[in-house]
Amino acid sequence: xxxxxxxxxxxxxxxxxxxxxxxxxxxxxxxxxxxxxxxxxxxxxxxxxxxxxxxxxxxxxxxxxxxxxxxxxxxxxxxxxxxxxxxxxxxxxxxxxxxxxxxxxxxxxxxxxxxxxxxxxxxxxxxxxxxxxxxxxxxxxxxxxxxxxxxxxxxxxxxxxxxxxxxxxxxxxxxxxxxxxxxxxxxxxxxxxxxxxxxxxxxxxxxxxxxxxxxxxxxxxxxxxxxxxxxxxxxxxxxxxxxxxxxxxxxxxxxxxxxxxxxxxxxxxxxxxxxxxxxxxxxxxxxxxxxxxxxxxxx
Amino acid sequence: xxxxxxxxxxxxxxxxxxxxxxxxxxxxxxxxxxxxxxxxxxxxxxxxxxxxxxxxxxxxxxxxxxxxxxxxxxxxxxxxxxxxxxxxxxxxxxxxxxxxxxxxxxxxxxxxxxxxxxxxxxxxxxxxxxxxxxxxxxxxxxxxxxxxxxxxxxxxxxxxxxxxxxxxxxxxxxxxxxxxxxxxxxxxxxxxxxxxxxxxxxxxxxxxxxxxxxxxxxxxxxxxxxxxxxxxxxxxxxxxxxxxxxxxxxxxxxxxxxxxxxxxxxxxxxxxxxxxxxxxxxxxxxxxxxxxxxxxxxx
Numbered sequence: 396x397x398x399x400x401x402x403x404x405x406x407x408x409x410x411x412x413x414x415x416x417x418x419x420x421x422x423x424x425x426x427x428x429x430x431x432x433x434x435x436x437x438x439x440x441x442x443x444x445x446x447x448x449x450x451x452x453x454x455x456x457x458x459x460x461x462x463x464x465x466x467x468x469x470x471x472x473x474x475x476x477x478x479x480x481x482x483x484x485x486x487x488x489x490x491x492x493x494x495x496x497x498x499x500x501x502x503x504x505x506x507x508x509x510x511x512x513x514x515x516x517x518x519x520x521x522x523x524x525x526x527x528x529x530x531x532x533x534x535x536x537x538x539x540x541x542x543x544x545x546x547x548x549x550x551x552x553x554x555x556x557x558x559x560x561x562x563x564x565x566x567x568x569x570x571x572x573x574x575x576x577x578x579x580x581x582x583x584x585x586x587x588x589x590x591x592x593x594x595x596x597x598x599x600x601x602x603x604x605x606x607x608x609x610x611x612x613x614x615x616x617x618x619x620x621x622x623x624x625x626x627x628x629x630x631x632x633x634x635x636x637x638x639x640x641x642x643x644x645x646x647x648x649x650x651x652x653x654x655x656x657x658x659x660x661x662x663x664x665x666x667x668x669x670x671x672x673x674x675x676x677x678x679x680x681x682x683x684x685x686x687x688x689x690x691x692x693x694x
Numbered sequence: 695x696x697x698x699x700x701x702x703x704x705x706x707x708x709x710x711x712x713x714x715x716x717x718x719x720x721x722x723x724x725x726x727x728x729x730x731x732x733x734x735x736x737x738x739x740x741x742x743x744x745x746x747x748x749x750x751x752x753x754x755x756x757x758x759x760x761x762x763x764x765x766x767x768x769x770x771x772x773x774x775x776x777x778x779x780x781x782x783x784x785x786x787x788x789x790x791x792x793x794x795x796x797x798x799x800x801x802x803x804x805x806x807x808x809x810x811x812x813x814x815x816x817x818x819x820x821x822x823x824x825x826x827x828x829x830x831x832x833x834x835x836x837x838x839x840x841x842x843x844x845x846x847x848x849x850x851x852x853x854x855x856x857x858x859x860x861x862x863x864x865x866x867x868x869x870x871x872x873x874x875x876x877x878x879x880x881x882x883x884x885x886x887x888x889x890x891x892x893x894x895x896x897x898x899x900x901x902x903x904x905x906x907x908x909x910x911x912x913x914x915x916x917x918x919x920x921x922x923x924x925x926x927x928x929x930x931x932x933x934x935x936x937x938x939x940x941x942x943x944x945x946x947x948x949x950x951x952x953x954x955x956x957x958x959x960x961x962x963x964x965x966x967x968x969x970x971x972x973x974x975x976x977x978x979x980x981x982x983x984x985x986x987x988x989x990x991x992x993x
Contacts, residue, residue: 507909510903511909512906512909513908513909556899556902557902557909558905559904560901562871563862563870566865566866566870570869571862571865572858598897598898598900598932599934599938601932601936602859602862602933603858605858606840607809609812610809610856613767613812614805614810615810633897634902635898636897637899638898638902639898
């Protein structure tokens with residue numbers, strides 16, 4: 396079996412993923428684990444990584460480039476945030492820690508003083524997108540639990556804004572009075588589009604439109620497919636209203652899970668704002684490869 | 695011990711409360727229980743009520759006037775909604791069910807076709823306020839898990855709108871990434887007022903302002919008192935932005951838990967909209983007394 400020349404790692408809160416890479420930055424093997432930051436203590440990181448890579452580890456020293464929650468205060472070793480405006484993270488800003496044969500380079504997150512904001516992990520996806528699109532000047536939106544809107548220009552992360560819409564969707568659909576109304580995974584494109592437009596036109600009424608989903612089910616028997624799409628559309632519409640200064644008139648790229656990216660793409664398209672979609676795993680790996688390159692050839 | 699001439703009951707989702715009343719509508723005794731709709735099955739209602747009243751029950755037949763979730767589809771017996779515009783509920787619209795010696799009159803909730811909305815229990819608080827303020831023409835706001843804004847005119851409930859702000863506050867403060875940032879019960883009036891103004895001015899940015907509470911804690915060590923007040927202020931501010939057509943230029947009354955009513959009062963006052971506060975338990979009892987009066991003297 397071919398051994399890793401170096402290791403690329405994306406260490407999230409609930410999961411982690413590692414790639415054994417060859418000297419030409421090709422993937423030899425990809426491995427997953429549910430040993431995310433939330434499940435382990437700081438002293439467990441070296442063992443989790445070594446066990447996961449197993450026989451892919453070479454006999455001698457090996458470098459690992461790590462992004463994500465491993466660098467959080469409650470992670471492996473804290474990698475303090477780099478403040479915007481800044482270049483994407485590189486080896487120069489990484490925190491190095493030796494773990495047996497593995498020399499781990501933990502990439503920092505990015506912070507913004509005003510308004511206060513932070514990201515950890517997304518900066519590497521951004522770096523990957525910028526590496527693949529070196530002349531990109533515009534806005535990268537990273538939909539997810541905490542969706543980021545990021546203004547990128549001249550190779551720098553200029554500013555960003557995080558929206559909790561994804562987490563609010565999860566709480567409302569899973570634990571609120573709406574949970575029965577939106578049960579299952581049904582969908583209605585029409586209800587989604589209407590709700591996006593509705594929330595953008597009258598953002599203040601969000602909490603009333605949400606309750607109306609429940610009342611509409613009680614009074615009119617409206618189905619869970621329509622209700623679920625409406626809930627999603629209201630939250631994404633509210634976000635698009637708030638993020639308008641980011642996306643209006645900009646070149647837009649979406650980096651995230653494909654189904655969610657397609658929802659954002661559809662909502663933006665209805666506003667006359669076309670957006671391209673890039674695969675989030677590819678972008679993460681490209682960002683880690685770009686950071687590794689700065690180890691070999693410091694900038 | 696004096697026996698009940700009739701019984702007034704407010705049967706909620708998580709709790710219920712019953713009053714033994716004399717023939718002059720004075721309270722003989724008040725009793726509480728955690729046997730709310732969510733904890734019991736339909737066949738358990740008669741036993742729960744009889745056990746709670748115990749020795750207060752007279753030897754012969756007795757009437758009970760009941761509002762709230764006992765009339766929900768999953769309650770004791772469904773009392774279908776009365777549609778707005780309508781008078782407050784009376785015996786004429788109640789659903790009667792005999793349970794041993796108790797003749798129970800379950801009051802209906804109120805519904806609205808467009809936009810779809812429902813209330814169950816609040817209509818009796820409204821009836822109580824209208825009984826105590828017979829010439830009231832304006833807006834009654836009932837802050838709570840699902841806050842209601844209700845337009846009342848010429849003795850009728852004309853229209854209403856429900857906002858889920860209270861439930862969203864509970865989910866975000868108890869279970870979201872913000873839960874550590876807002877832990878405890880600290881408070882800052884200044885942070886609350888600023889957040890109300892901020893959300894009213896830019897309602898679309900709600901989900902970003904929420905995440906900013908977390909980032910502000912991480913980057914600047916902002917305390918939980920400020921964070922908690924800001925979370926509350928953002929949600930109430932968003933609601934006031936959406937409910938503006940209800941309260942602007944209207945006579946406003948707040949009926950709910952006193953601490954929450956005072957927050958709404960303070961937020962409204964900053965908008966130049968004075969509001970009076972009425973005690974929610976008093977209003978509920980007054981509403982049940984008014985409904986009982988229609989049994990004795992049908993309208």
